[in-house]
Amino acid sequence: MELKKITTRVLAAGVAAATLFSVAACGSSSNSADTKDDGSEMTVDVFDSLANSQGVQKGWYAKLIKDKFNIKLNIIAPNVSGGDTVFDTRSAAGNLGDLVITSTGNGRLNKLVKAKLIEDMTPYYSSMKNVKKYDNAVKSITKEAGKDGVWGIPQAASSQSPTDPSEGIEPGSAPYIRWEYYKEVGYPEIKDLDSFLDVLKQMQDKARQETGQNDIYAFSLFKDWDSDVMQNAAAICSWYGYKQQGSLFIGPDGKDIQSATKEGGIYQKALAFLNKAESMGLVDPDSTTQDWDTMQTKVSNGKTLVSLWSWLGKPRMNSNENKAKGVGFMLAPLEDMDVYSDGFTPDGDGSYMIAIGSKAKNKARLAKFIDWLYSPEGIYASASNAGGAACPKDLGCFTTDSDGKNPKLTEFGNTAMNGDHANLKVPAKLGGGTYDDGLSKLNFKAVQQNDIDPNTGEAYNAQMWKSEQDDSALFKDWSAHMGNAKNDIDYLQTNNKLAVAAGASYTAPEEDSTISATRSSIKSATVQASWQSVTAKNDAAFTKTLKDLRTKVDELGYKSVLKVDQDNAKALVKAREAVIKEAK
Template sequence: MSLKKKVVAGIAVTLSVMMGLAGCGGGNSATPKDDDSLMKVDVYDDLANYQGVQKGWFAKLVKDKFNLKLNYISPNVSGGGSTTFDTRSAAGNLGDIIITGAGNGRLNKLIRSKLVDDMTPYLNGMDSIKKYKNATDNLNKVAGQSSGVWGVPMSVSTKAPDQPSEGNEPVFGPYIRWDLYKKLGYPEIKNMDDFLDVLKQEQDLARKETGDNSIYAISLFKDWDGNMMNNIKQPICYYGYDEMGFVLAAVDGHDYQSVTQKDGMYDKTLAWFNKANQEGLVDPESSTQNFDTLTTKYKNGKVLFSFWSYLGPAQYNTTDHKKQGVGFMVAPLQNMKIVSYGATPNGTGSFIGLGSKARNKQRLVKFINWLYSNEGAYAMAGNVKGMNYDIKDGKPVLTDFGKKLQNDQSATVPKEFGGGSWSDGQPQLNFKSVNATDIDPTTGEDYSSTDWKSVIEEFNNSPLEQDWSGHMGGAKTTMEYLEKNNMLAVAPGAGYIQPDEDSQISTLRGSIKTEIVNDSWKAVFAKSDDEFQKIVDGMRTQTDGLGMKQVLDFDMKNAKDQDKARKAILKEYANREKNEGSSK
């Protein structure tokens, strides 16, 4: 499964089961008057990685504002797959609030089986939802509906679709321990072969300095494997490609490759990881550890290369480390063209909706509306006014507690804001209503504190960042460096949603992806070039015999349709801006 998605893998639900529920009620039937008492809300959430009742500061915020207690039902925690969805759907009540994907015909099925309700009767005064009418209308097209508000898409944005949705750090990037790179004399990194040489030198140096031979340049995990081995795909994103099923598609539309293509991007990257393993650079626990275990290793300085900005840098670059000149920074890989997901004016393929059997629907819609307000957007980005930030001279600044969080995200929240650790109290929805890097019109700055001018000046000017900047042309942030050097491949934010996949394709895909993932892991840990080649050649033969061409044709069409959607959203946004400009 790709990173961006840990999101919903399209879950097939048979039409016969869903349509059998059509008489179970729901729709816009009359609901009892809201009694204002504390209400436990079942949130069916395909994106959540947490099950149970929300805790901490976000729980207190929601209780104080709406007298709601959020109880998460998370398939990711309860075993994955479609079991939870199918069981609750068959019972006629998926949840009071529903967070899932609209793709593969899912939203259409939810509407027809009366598991999700139209919010229209409850939208009086709900200006934040109405603000994103273009997004909800687009969701209707996906669901085949001519009217109604059946859900509000995730990550809606007012930015142009060809503008990066990330802040100062992209999602993807070759992040290395910069302090070790400095000690090596800043060797040139022309390509991935050079990069591997640098990682080998870093590992040797780190082990020599610490005497700890459990430090590895590279460490992997299996949790997010889907159509391919997830970790193999990540460096491919450094060269402008992203996945669509079994297709690796250049985000500018110039190239489309099968994941099993001989000498293709996946093939070459798989060989790169095998070479790293043969040189002793890959953690031998990679095939048995999970993401949480790996996160702890980064926090403890046990891994030297991070695929993503939110892993190595987020876990290791504490204020104390940065003051010592120690931490992860993006490497100057000269031929990279890093994928950046563009802002999504119409949101993404995931949405939040109203369960048809919910009580007190007006209150729930008020809560959903709040998620899309300025205050809600700040909260979903982890910021609460008075708790960890305030406004000074019209600009957001961190409070003393907010500054403490820069070094320790497990710091204890003040009692008046709910107590407990800040990290434990974060919203467990795993659903970003508004793009966190969108601009709050009242301050002119992002909802995300990492991009505030005041934060950059105080916390992004450590000896670590100063040294990095001095060797990266004076750039103050990774995004600035990439933009200045034409090293970004922005995928316009179309929010493309894949069509329904028939059962035959799904069955074939299941067998093929199992073969690809299993053989990829074997190939990484092959002990010789000959063994490696035998494994990948066998993978191609096996997947061809399992019906690869049929599934690949389906994925290839989707990849090309996605490119059309990206071009269309650019045109749509330009026309929208033109019309809004002429009406002023």
């Protein structure tokens, strides 16, 4: 699954934000059923913390929801413009939006309820048949809100086991390499990270020799997504089963919880790996200054040999044409990896939800729209990843047998999922424009993509359909050298290299403003030192940079932040244990 951009999850905190919520509380919420809806066309303002583009929804998705609900979506995206200031300003005005897609963490949900900025959907809930299938997920939001009522519906709900990997056929973060160059250097053994770098040096030399281009690098990095730590290094920690939460890295079984500043810890191991890559000339020199957009363009142009994520390299390089020639990114056989995998979340991903704004008109119609998002039709239509995840049947993406089983991609659907979807034309009667133009701007994943469609009996994700198994030259060569694996997850599970963390819904409680201020200083210091360590000229400079960081964060008051993060990590581990027990 591709993420166009990682959304920043910095929440409004402190006295200023509290004041804004206090002002908003002067407004009122009807908390009652709507007056009669005349059915006329309605422009719906959507405050959307997950959206990566804003403005009026266009194209085939706009046509679909216009025909079904007679609504137009106008997306207000703080990620695009304004950041948290947009949230603060609209909250102070008492009207966040007609629909609200936002985080629940750090006490935000509780504040939204107290400030009467979102509506209790209880009057409409009995008719929300699709949402009610995930009733436990809805209850998790009620619990987080601290007040009875249906205040929001969490994203990423699921009907599958929390201990099964939710990614389907490929993990999110794992070592992916340009397989054709790995083949050309003789499929060398990759025992650990050190030998991985040796292999990558051979691959880089081969790629430059063949193309005559000396600007091809194993790694091309970027800073856009840095938060508590250097995000690119955190992705490498996932290759060994560790998930970042705040300033900590948590093993999937919860037995090992490490600080990012731990000497010799998993995060320092990732930084040391990147530093050695830098010293070997394997890191793009633009890495410290370029952004995501520049970096991903280089991946598309064949300038990068490693993809930190499956959804970065594969969608940009593994076209049908390339795969037929044996060209593209495939999972590397890193022998000591133990790749992190999120389990399915029966209670949903409680960190983000969709709600109805208290000042919205025609709330019953908006509740129907939300319910549709959780229906099979809505799930197929509303996926918004540019890799082509959205595959609605009404758009002509797939067909089924007469009994509704055995889904198969059409020529249009195959291009949407695997080909040049950016230039794929949509018929005027279905909305016109291109396929990509019409992708939902909401970027809200109601149900996990690899959950099962009750109508077909197969996953919503077309990559997992029986009819769509990869038979390209690239896949066949990869499989032949990976124990005849059916896909990436199959290889990892068969070889005990997949660390599944139970899919538990957990949202960190509101953080004290003093802790938030201290955390902000520690974030800056940690990220700055991380990049400095990656570009350090020798081992002594690398070691000194991280030693100085440990001293600095201690002086900044890291002990208090560490205590909060440790408590949150322990709570997450307990939530994982609880969801496993509940599923039995």
